[in-house]
Amino acid sequence: MERKEVIRLFREVVRELGLEKVVRIRIVPMKRKIASFSFKTKTLRINRNIVEIFDEKLMRFIILHELIHFKINDVNHGKEFFEELGRYYSEKTMKSLEIEIIKRLISSSNLNSEIIHFPQSPDSSTSREP
Numbered sequence: 001m002e003r004k005e006v007i008r009l010f011r012e013v014v015r016e017l018g019l020e021k022v023v024r025i026r027i028v029p030m031k032r033k034i035a036s037f038s039f040k041t042k043t044l045r046i047n048r049n050i051v052e053i054f055d056e057k058l059m060r061f062i063i064l065h066e067l068i069h070f071k072i073n074d075v076n077h078g079k080e081f082f083e084e085l086g087r088y089y090s091e092k093t094m095k096s097l098e099i100e101i102i103k104r105l106i107s108s109s110n111l112n113s114e115i116i117h118f119p120q121s122p123d124s125s126t127s128r129e130p
Contacts, residue, residue: 001051001052001054001055001056001059003027003051005056006025006027006046006051006059006063007025009056009059009060009063010025010044010063013060013063013064013067014067016064016088017064017067017068017071018071019067019070019071021042021070022042023042023043023044023067023070024041024042024043024044025043025044025045025046026043026044026045026046027045027046027047027048027051028045028046028047028048029047029048029049030045030047030048030049033045033047034046034047034050034062034101034105035047035050035062035063035065035066036066037066037067037069037070037075039070039073039075042070044063044066044067044070046059046062046063049108050062050104050105053104053105053108054101054104057097058097058100058101058104061089061094061097061101062101064085064088065085068081068084068085069081071084072084
């Protein structure tokens with residue numbers, strides 16, 4: 001994806017989530033994460049390397065995932081987090097997107113393998129998180 005497409009997608013997701021709070025996006029080099037959200041600066045940071053290898057559907061999932069943390073004001077992946085994410089994606093779709101993310105990360109030679117990490121869901125043995 002192009003940088004400007006990521007920013008457009010970010011704005012769409014912000015509107016979709018009904019976030020009236022000011023949030024920013026930065027596309028930066030990151031060694032061990034796909035993305036992260038800073039509550040202190042209200043900034044979503046996206047690993048610039050994934051911008052090159054993820055399509056719009058995967059990038060939307062990543063952006064939505066991180067902004068849900070901000071919306072519910074919680075960095076954890078608890079029940080409230082998965083309930084909110086479930087409003088946008090079915091369990092089957094989430095798993096499919098996660099598998100696609102892992103495949104892209106593994107096949108990309110410019111990414112550190114340490115960024116492939118998915119925390120456990122609170123109510124199942126499946127793991128998730130881009």
